[in-house]
Each structure stands twice: as C-alpha cells, then as structure tokens.
Amino acid sequence: MPSRDDIKKSLTDSFKGAIVKMEQPIDSRLFVDIHKEKVREISNAIVKMGGRYQVSIGYDNIARDKTLGLVHAFAFDRENLFLLLRTSAPADAPVFDSITPDIPNAGWSEREYQDLLGMKFTGHPKPKRLILADDWPAGVYPLRKEIPWNLMPPAAEDVAYQLDEAPAGCTTVPVGPFHPTLHEPAHFAVFVDGETIKGCDYRGFMTHRGIEKLCQTQVSYNEIPFIAERICGICGSVHATAYSQAAEMAFGMKISRRAEYIRTIMLEIERIHSHLLWLGVAGHLIGFDTVFMQAWRVREPVMWLGERITGNRKTYGMIVIGGVRRDITPEVKEDILNVIKKIETELMTIHKAIAGDSAIHKRTKGVGALTREQVIDWSLVGPVARARNVDIDARRDLPYAAYDDMKFSVPVVDTMDVWGTVVVRILETFEAISIIRQALDKMPNDGPILTPVTEEIPPLAHAISSIEAPRGESVHYIITGENENRPERWRVRAPTYPNLQGVPAMMMNNQLADVPIIIGSIDPCFSCTDRMMLVDMQSGKAKEVSGKELEELSRKLTTGR
Amino acid sequence: MEIAAIIINVTLFLALAPLFEGVIRKITARVQSRQGPPVYQPYLDLLKLLGKQNLVKGNWAFSAAPAIALASIITAIAFVPLGYKATFLTGYADVITVIYLLTLGGVAVLIGALASKNTYAVIGASREMITIIMVEPVLAMTFIMGAVKVKSLGLDASVFSIAVSGYSWSVAVMLAAFLLALQAFVARQPFDIAEAEVEILEGPFIEYSGPNYALFKYYMMLKQMFYAALFVTMFVPFLRTGYYFADLGIQLAEIFGVFVLISLIGSTNPRFRIDQAVRYYAALIVLSLAAVGLSVYGL
Numbered sequence: 001m002p003s004r005d006d007i008k009k010s011l012t013d014s015f016k017g018a019i020v021k022m023e024q025p026i027d028s029r030l031f032v033d034i035h036k037e038k039v040r041e042i043s044n045a046i047v048k049m050g051g052r053y054q055v056s057i058g059y060d061n062i063a064r065d066k067t068l069g070l071v072h073a074f075a076f077d078r079e080n081l082f083l084l085l086r087t088s089a090p091a092d093a094p095v096f097d098s099i100t101p102d103i104p105n106a107g108w109s110e111r112e113y114q115d116l117l118g119m120k121f122t123g124h125p126k127p128k129r130l131i132l133a134d135d136w137p138a139g140v141y142p143l144r145k146e147i148p149w150n151l152m153p154p155a156a157e158d159v160a161y162q163l164d165e166a167p168a169g170c171t172t173v174p175v176g177p178f179h180p181t182l183h184e185p186a187h188f189a190v191f192v193d194g195e196t197i198k199g200c201d202y203r204g205f206m207t208h209r210g211i212e213k214l215c216q217t218q219v220s221y222n223e224i225p226f227i228a229e230r231i232c233g234i235c236g237s238v239h240a241t242a243y244s245q246a247a248e249m250a251f252g253m254k255i256s257r258r259a260e261y262i263r264t265i266m267l268e269i270e271r272i273h274s275h276l277l278w279l280g281v282a283g284h285l286i287g288f289d290t291v292f293m294q295a296w297r298v299r300e301p302v303m304w305l306g307e308r309i310t311g312n313r314k315t316y317g318m319i320v321i322g323g324v325r326r327d328i329t330p331e332v333k334e335d336i337l338n339v340i341k342k343i344e345t346e347l348m349t350i351h352k353a354i355a356g357d358s359a360i361h362k363r364t365k366g367v368g369a370l371t372r373e374q375v376i377d378w379s380l381v382g383p384v385a386r387a388r389n390v391d392i393d394a395r396r397d398l399p400y401a402a403y404d405d406m407k408f409s410v411p412v413v414d415t416m417d418v419w420g421t422v423v424v425r426i427l428e429t430f431e432a433i434s435i436i437r438q439a440l441d442k443m444p445n446d447g448p449i450l451t452p453v454t455e456e457i458p459p460l461a462h463a464i465s466s467i468e469a470p471r472g473e474s475v476h477y478i479i480t481g482e483n484e485n486r487p488e489r490w491r492v493r494a495p496t497y498p499n500l501q502g503v504p505a506m507m508m509n510n511q512l513a514d515v516p517i518i519i520g521s522i523d524p525c526f527s528c529t530d531r532m533m534l535v536d537m538q539s540g541k542a543k544e545v546s547g548k549e550l551e552e553l554s555r556k557l558t559t560g561r
Numbered sequence: 562m563e564i565a566a567i568i569i570n571v572t573l574f575l576a577l578a579p580l581f582e583g584v585i586r587k588i589t590a591r592v593q594s595r596q597g598p599p600v601y602q603p604y605l606d607l608l609k610l611l612g613k614q615n616l617v618k619g620n621w622a623f624s625a626a627p628a629i630a631l632a633s634i635i636t637a638i639a640f641v642p643l644g645y646k647a648t649f650l651t652g653y654a655d656v657i658t659v660i661y662l663l664t665l666g667g668v669a670v671l672i673g674a675l676a677s678k679n680t681y682a683v684i685g686a687s688r689e690m691i692t693i694i695m696v697e698p699v700l701a702m703t704f705i706m707g708a709v710k711v712k713s714l715g716l717d718a719s720v721f722s723i724a725v726s727g728y729s730w731s732v733a734v735m736l737a738a739f740l741l742a743l744q745a746f747v748a749r750q751p752f753d754i755a756e757a758e759v760e761i762l763e764g765p766f767i768e769y770s771g772p773n774y775a776l777f778k779y780y781m782m783l784k785q786m787f788y789a790a791l792f793v794t795m796f797v798p799f800l801r802t803g804y805y806f807a808d809l810g811i812q813l814a815e816i817f818g819v820f821v822l823i824s825l826i827g828s829t830n831p832r833f834r835i836d837q838a839v840r841y842y843a844a845l846i847v848l849s850l851a852a853v854g855l856s857v858y859g860l
Contacts, residue, residue: 173680180758195684195835287750287757287832293593359751359830362837512684513760513834 002049004030004081010049015042026249028398029082031462036087039072040097040123043085046074047103051083052392053379054466055493056109057477058117060144061088068094068117072106073464073475077397082464089119098124105379105498116143131205134159142213149210149217164201166191173512177206181285181516188503188519195512200504212490220485221247221457225320228476231492232525233314234274237266238469239492240319242476245400247321247487250463250480253455256447257402259323264402265336265439266309266318267467268432272343273302273314274470275429278523279350282422285516286363291354298346305339308332323450333440340433351426364419368506368518371416378502382472382495383428384522386412387420394468405442406435418514418521425470457481460488471495471523496525563649569809570643571635574790577813578782579603581789581820585749588824603782610775617773626673627769627776630666634783637662640716643790644809645724645801647717655714656704660697663787666780667693673777674765685764688835689755692745695842699742702849703795706735709856720791724798731855736796738848743792743819744826745842747785751830754838789819 002010004027011032012019018038023031034042047053051074059069067088074083089096098121100107111130113119118141121127132142135156140147166172166189176187186204190197211231215224228243229236241263248255276299283291303313309332310316310325318324328336354360370380375388385392393410395403411427413420459482466475472495479489499522506518583600590597617624640654640662667689674686707722708714710731723732745752756763766777793815800815801808833841 171680173684180762181760283831287753288830289589290593290828291831293595297594359833362833363831511834511836513754513757513832516760 002079004076004079007046007049007076007079007081007083011042011045014045018042025252025461025463028080029084029249029464031084031086033086036070036089036096039070039085039087040099040102043072043074043099044102046083046085049076050078051076052376053103053105054082054473054475055477055491055497056106056113057489057491058109058113058119058143059479059489060117062091063145066091068113068119070096070113070119071462071477072099073477075398075466075473077392080398082398082466084462084464086462094118095120095122097122100124103379104377105501108497108501113143115141117141118144129161131208133208134161142210149213161203163189163203164199167193167198169193170198175515175519181519182524183281184525186524188515190507190512190515192512197507197510197512197515200507202500202504204500212492215490216487218486221321221487224487224490226317228492229315229317229319232494234277234525235270235469235471235474235494236315237263237270237319238467238474239476239494241267241401242465242467242474243478243490243492244319244321245465245467246463246476246478247480249465250461250478251321251453251455251457252461253322253451253453255323255451256449257444258447259449259451260402261439261443262324262328262449263319264406265328265436266316266324267401268435268439269302269305269309269336271432271470272340272429273299273306274523275425275432276302276343276347278425278470278520279422281523282517282520285520286360288360291350291360294350298343298350301339301342305336308335320450322452323448325450327449328440328443336436336440340436344430344433347426347429354422354426360422361419363514364417364422364517365415366417366419367510367514368418368521369416370502370506372414374505375502378505379498380472380502381498382469382523383421383424384472384499384502386410386424387418388416389414392473394466394473398466400465400467402439403435406438408435408438418517421521428470457485459483469495471525472499494525496522500524563647566643566646566648567639567650570638570641570648573643573809573813574635574638574783574786578779578786579607581786581816582782584817584820585824585827588821589828592825592828603778607775607779610770610778611772613771615771615773620676622672622676623768624773626669626676627773627780630669630673630780631776631783633662633665633669634780634787637666638783638787641787641791642717642720642794644805644812645721645794645798646805646808651717652715654716656701656708656716656719657714659716660701660704663700663784664693664697666784667697670765670777673769677765677768679768681761681763681767682765684761685755685757685767688757688761689765691835691839692748692752692755692842695839695846696742696745698846699738699842699849700746702846702853703735703739706731706849706853706856707795709853720795721798723795729856730860731852732796734855735849735852738845738852739792739796741848742842742845743788743823744830745838746788747823748781749785749823749827751826751833752838753832754835757832785820785823786816789816789823792819 015038018035020033054073054075057071061067061069068091069088072085098110100110101123108130110121110124115130115132137153170191170193173190173192175190176182177185185206189201191199215227225240225244228239231239276295280292280295306316307313310318370388372389375385375390389412391412396410408431411424413423457480459480461480464477466473474495475493477491478487481488503519582603587597587600637659640650640659642651671686671689674682704719707719710722710726711718769777793812797815800811
C-alpha cells in the first residue's frame with residue numbers, strides 16, 4: 001500500500017497536465033481538481049493504487065462559472081485518506097466519460113446525475129432512468145438551482161419502466177414493488193429458469209422525496225441533523241453524525257471530546273439495535289420465526305434504553321452540529337451497563353443456538369456467494385464485504401468520533417456467503433457492547449456537550465465524512481452555502497446504495513427460495529437509498545396530530561375526499 | 562352403529578381440527594416467547610372468512626377447487642377408522658382408495674393454483690406437485706407394508722395390521738419414515754415450501770379470499786388432523802380399552818400429543834429450499850421402501 005505522500009506524488013507525476021490543483025485542508029482529505037478529459041484514466045489509476053470507490057457527487061455551479069461539478073470520492077482505507085477527484089463540465093454540454101465500465105459501483109451515481117442534473121456519461125453500460133419517476137418530463141433536472149423545490153409536473157398515464165429483457169428460456173418473477181420480503185417498496189424482476197436465478201433487474205427509488213433538494217433550499221444547517229436522522233428509521237444517529245461531522249469539518253470547528261464519546265456510545269447502541277433487528281428479519285426470511293421473535297425480544301431493552309437516554313425509543317434526536325443534546329449522567333450510565341449486560345448474556349444463548357443449528361447452515365451456507373475480487377470490484381461495504389474476507393471498517397480505517405481511543409476487533413470471515421454475514425453481525429454486536437463499556441469507562445468528565453458555532457462559516461467549503469453504519473459505510477458530502485445559512489449541496493450515500501448494486505451478482509445461479517435471504521443479507525434500507533421523508537416543510541413547525549385526526553387524514557387520502 | 566361411526570368421525574374432525582390448529586399456534590407462540598392467540602382463534606378465522614365477499618377468478622376450476630379439496634378430505638375421513646372402530650364404509654375401500662382421495666385433495670390445490678394464473682401461485686403449484694410426487698410414496702408404502710403383513714389390501718386390514726402383528730423391524734423403520742415425513746404431510750416447517758410466505762406469498766392460495774379460502778384453510782386443518790390420526794391409529798394401537806368412546810378419548814389425546822410434536826418441530830426449524838427438500842424426501846422413500854422390503858421377509 002502506498003503512503004499518502006506516495007499517492008500524491010504518483011498522481012502528480014503521471015497526470016501532470018491534467019491536474020489543475022491539489023488541496024489538503026486536513027491531512028486525511030485530499031481534493032484533486034482535474035480536467036474532465038482524464039477523469040476515467042485517473043480514476044482507474046486511483047483504484048489501481050488501492051483506492052476504494054465510495055460515491056460521486058454532482059452539483060450545480062451554473063451561477064458561478066456556468067458549469068456542473070462532479071466529484072468522485074475514493075477512500076484509501078489503510079492510509080485513512082479520502083481522495084476527492086473534482087472536475088466540471090460546461091452546463092450547455094455536460095458530458096463526462098463514464099467510469100462505470102471499470103468501476104461498476106459508479107453506475108448508479110452516474111445515472112442519478114443523468115436524471116437529476118442532466119449530465120451525460122459517454123460509455124455508460126446501462127444509462128437507464130434510475131431515480132426520477134417514469135412520468136417525470138424529460139429535460140427537467142430537479143437538482144439544478146433553477147428548478148423550484150416544490151415543482152410538481154402533471155402526472156402522465158401509460159408510461160412504465162422498461163425492464164431488462166429476460167434471458168432466453170427464462171420466466172420473470174416479480175419481487176416487488178410490494179412483497180413481504182421487502183419491507184419497503186422496490187422492484188426486483190428476477191429471471192428464473194425453473195427455480196434457478198439467471199439474472200435480475202432492479203427498479204427502485206419509488207419513494208424518492210428529494211430530501212437533498214429540500215435541505216439545500218428550505219431549511220438551515222441546524223435543522224438538517226433531525227431531517228438526516230429521518231432518512232432511516234434504524235440508523236438515524238449514523239446519518240445525523242455523518243452530516244454533523246461533515247458540517248463541522250467544513251466549518252473548521254472542533255467539538256469537545258466528551259461529545260465525541262457520547263456520539264460513539266449512541267452509534268454503538270444503534271448498532272446493537274440494528275443487528276438484533278436484522279437477525280430477527282433474517283430468521284423470518286428463511287422461515288424461522290422463532291429466531292425472529294427471540295431476537296426481537298432481546299432487542300426490546302435497547303429501545304427502552306434509547307428512551308432512557310434520549311426520550312425516544314428510536315430516532316433519538318441526540319446528535320446536532322457541535323456535539324450532542326443530552327448528557328449521559330451517572331444514573332443513565334448505570335442503566336446502560338445493566339442493559340448491555342443482559343443483552344450480552346441473551347445474545348450468547350442465541351449465538352450458540354444458531355451456530356449449532358444445521359438447518360440454518362443449510363439455508364445460508366454457500367448462498368449468495370461472491371468472491372473477494374467481486375466484492376472489491378463492486379466496492380461493497382460493511383458486513384457484506386467482511387463476510388467475504390474484505391477487511392474494511394470505517395471505524396478503524398477512517399476513524400471519527402472517539403473510535404481512535406477504543407480497542408475492538410473487526411470480525412472478518414471467509415465463508416463468502418450469507419452465513420458469513422450472520423456470523424459477522426453477531427460478533428460485531430459483542431464488539432459494540434465492549435466498545436460501549438470502554439467508552440463509558442474512559443469518557444472525560446469535563447467539556448461542554450454542545451459547542452456553539454462562533455466563527456464565520458466559510459463559503460463553498462467542501463467536506464466529506466463517513467461513518468461505519470450497522471449496514472456498512474455511510475458517506476455524507478457537504479458544500480457550504482455562500483450567502484444562505486444552509487448547505488449549497490448535501491449528498492448522502494447510505495450503505496445500501498453500493499450494496500444493492502451487488503445483489504444481482506449474489507443472486508446469480510441461486511434458487512428462487514434464496515432471494516429473500518440474499519436481499520435480506522445486505523440488510524437493505526430502501527428508504528436510505530431513496531432518501532425519503534415526511535415533514536411539513538412549509539410551516540417548518542412540528543404539528544401534533546391526534547389519533548383521530550390521523551385517522552381522518554388517512555381516510556381522506558384513501559377516499560380522495 | 563357403523564353408520565353412526567361415520568357421523569361421529571366426520572363430526573369430531575370438523576369440530577376439532579381448528580382446535581388443534583389453535584394448539585399449534587399457541588405452542589409456537591410460547592416457544593417464541595409470545596402470548597399467542599386464544600386456542601379458539603382458528604374458528605373465528607374461518608367464520609370471518611366465510612362472512613366475506615367471495616372474489617373469484619371467473620373460471621369454474623378456480624371456484625370448484627376448494628370444494629373438491631374439502632370434499633376429498635372429508636370422504637377420506639369417513640373411510641378411515643377412528644377409535645379402533647371400522648366405519649360402515651371402511652369395508653368397501655382398500656388402501657388405494659384412501660391414497661386416491663388424499664391425492665385428489667392435493668390435485669385440487671394444484672388446479673386452483675393453476676386456474677388463478679398468478680406467477681406466485683404457479684411456482685407454489687409446481688412446488689406442491691413435487692411435494693405430492695415425493696411424499697405420497699411414503700404414505701403408500703405405509704399402507705402397503707400393512708397390506709403385506711396381513712396379506713390384504715383392505716383398508717381395515719392394513720390400518721390395523723400393526724395392532725395384529727405387533728412391532729417388528731419393518732414397523733420401526735416405517736414409523737421413523739412416517740414421523741420424518743409428518744411435517745411434509747401437514748405442510749409445516751421445514752416443509753411449508755409450497756406456501757412460503759416471504760418467498761411466494763402463500764403460493765397456491767394467493768388469489769383466494771373469503772369463503773373459498775375458508776374452505777382451503779379448513780381442508781388444510783382437516784388434512785393435518787387426518788395424518789395425525791392415521792399415525793396414531795396405525796403405529797400406536799395398543800392403548801385401547803375396548804370401549805368405543807373411551808378409545809375415542811384416548812386416541813384424541815394421542816392426536817394432541819402428535820400436534821405438540823408437530824408444533825415443536827415446526828417452531829424450531831427454518832424452511833427448506835425445494836431442492837434440499839427433494840433430497841430429503843428421496844431418502845425417506847428409500848427408507849420406506851426398505852421397510853416394505855423387510856415386511857416382505859416377515860421381519
């Protein structure tokens with residue numbers, strides 16, 4: 001693995017003419033501005049050096065220099081380095097070379113900006129519509145600044161997404177848009193020969209509400225953490241922390257160590273919750289409802305604990321820019337220790353039962369197999385990658401909050417299948433328990449839990465932050481606003497976004513009966529991917545709705561009256 | 562009295578099958594640390610479904626299938642002795658009749674599923690068909706072993722064969738095969754593959770609702786109790802008093818025991834894939850063939 005300096009040097013040497021400038025606001029963030037002609041070549045060089053593709057960020061810069069900007073983000077996990085490859089193209093001809101042919105995971109990001117910003121990517125293998133509804137008019141690019149946030153083009157009939165052609169001799173089995181395997185709307189068209197899967201097409205983003213657009217135009221910096229938290233019902237703190245960290249980095253501020261410790265504790269409580277929840281769902285998906293019920297019984301105290309610490313069972317509302325909103329008092333600390341002790345004992349029982357259950361092995365071993373190379377090619381993250389012998393974990397590799405003070409191991413197994421993801425997740429839960437204990441033990445007693453923003457916010461500052469969510473790495477990118485008290489651009493990439501792109505490869509040649517657990521094994525969160533939400537932004541106020549009003553409202557919606 | 566036995570058989574089954582279903586649900590719930598619905602919940606489910614609008618697909622096969630399924634299982638019940646007392650019909654039937662009737666029920670499910678033309682139903686139907694083909698031989702071998710023992714294909718002769726001959730190696734092997742196949746006979750985990758909620762959304766029954774679905778549900782409950790009763794009658798025939806009603810009571814208690822077993826196995830296993838199940842069924846067929854082979858040599 002090359003060091004940070006080697007990476008810089010190698011890029012400057014090989015692409016002298018193409019690089020406009022390099023910036024390194026802090027040691028772990030390297031921004032490289034390049035001419036767009038070389039984007040594919042340089043991206044490939046970065047991947048060759050060991051860079052892992054994370055996400056692309058497209059933004060509208062027309063007001064300033066009549067261009068559309070594009071950032072490809074890469075991470076060097078061993079070096080704790082984010083490499084941001086920035087380029088731009090004139091708005092009247094926003095054509096870039098596609099990097100998807102070599103880096104398949106960029107496929108969705110590029111399709112996203114094709115839909116939302118009107119960019120074109122030459123050489124993209126599947127330039128179909130990804131995010132916009134099928135009846136959205138062509139030529140209207142909602143993420144451009146000239147398009148108002150509340151534009152509602154008239155709905156059109158008789159338009160539908162054209163699914164990929166099924167391979168010869170195969171029938172198409174629809175899994176979705178509504179299907180008990182999926183707890184949210186998404187559509188997998190699975191092509192089967194008998195019961196063997198020969199391919200699959202995906203159409204998702206059915207609940208896309210444009211949360212990024214909303215936050216770029218309607219709210220202020222301090223409100224976004226609460227909206228970010230509602231991107232996902234399970235990893236709310238993850239998104240709030242990722243956003244807050246990115247913002248703090250862009251502002252150039254530091255928060256107190258105690259606040260970082262509390263963030264760490266919240267993130268790990270969330271991980272315990274998420275993994276227990278997943279274990280239950282996975283049990284249900286292979287038709288083993290006893291695992292489902294027992295895992296959720298064990299999960300219950302975590303939600304009690306959430307309420308004890310924050311007042312909410314889930315969607316804690318704890319994390320804001322500058323720190324956290326509530327302190328952990330000695331009494332709460334006592335409760336946390338008791339609850340995790342109980343969970344640890346009960347989870348050990350479950351772990352033993354599952355590890356020795358040959359029937360579960362039958363349903364998960366060898367299912368959804370991928371090779372290590374495929375995982376790296378597809379830039380998959382989280383337990384999905386770690387179950388296939390790819391040793392990455394943002395907590396250790398790209399440390400944030402108080403993780404640099406924690407001692408923990410990153411469970412990695414080489415079974416290459418769904419069973420591996422079960423093992424990894426259970427072991428990670430034990431690690432999470434140990435991290436919480438360490439954090440409570442080492443937490444400094446002084447320091448404000450909330451540091452106010454006092455300095456002027458620098459305009460158009462770029463910052464990126466990633467968090468190891470229970471499902472994998474979650475990446476947030478921010479460009480600060482110029483005159484308004486809100487980001488110019490905020491890009492969210494939840495872990496399901498890359499992992500879902502790897503699902504077709506996992507399904508190949510498996511049985512139809514394995515579809516639920518394969519999709520389930522990435523712990524999919526379509527709402528994260530779609531970035532949806534339900535907040536009344538017009539008044540900007542939280543309104544209490546009584547049960548009766550809610551009932552009337554839903555009746556009105558159903559009957560259209 | 563023998564005609565009364567038919568009425569008693571059918572009435573007991575119709576009255577108690579939902580109760581035993583409720584027992585399964587209750588035990589499963591307890592294993593899963595849940596409260597569970599009251600044991601009489603399945604009666605309420607049936608009543609509720611019967612009171613709903615009947616949505617039909619518009620072809621006669623779709624509408625007829627549930628009735629055929631229910632009729633076939635009730636007929637089978639009328640033939641098979643309960644409380645160690647042959648009914649009026651038992652003497653008129655041989656083992657082939659019962660196998661036919663049971664297969665007819667499965668075929669009715671298939672017809673209903675195929676008539677509904679739903680993708681999931683068709684997948685469910687193909688899985689159901691595989692299950693029928695692979696599991697029915699175990700049932701057939703059970704009867705044939707009995708027939709070999711008493712040298713008669715008559716239903717009563719075959720069913721009471723173990724009561725007459727006592728346990729032997731062949732009976733032990735067949736008992737094992739029957740127990741291993743029990744979850745598949747009653748379509749419970751790990752062999753509820755044809756219904757598989759999270760994969761194919763109850764498969765063959767996806768398009769059914771209201772009274773039609775109630776008939777199918779009732780059919781499934783009766784079938785479940787039928788196999789439990791058959792197991793008890795054939796393999797555990799020794800707890801008997803000679804008094805008809807006392808025997809009925811004992812046998813129902815034994816059936817209850819079988820249901821406890823079914824729910825415990827069902828709640829501690831995930832669902833198998835059809836390809837895994839097929840390998841399992843194939844082993845069962847070999848096992849049951851071995852039992853018949855042993856019985857031919859008088860073992």
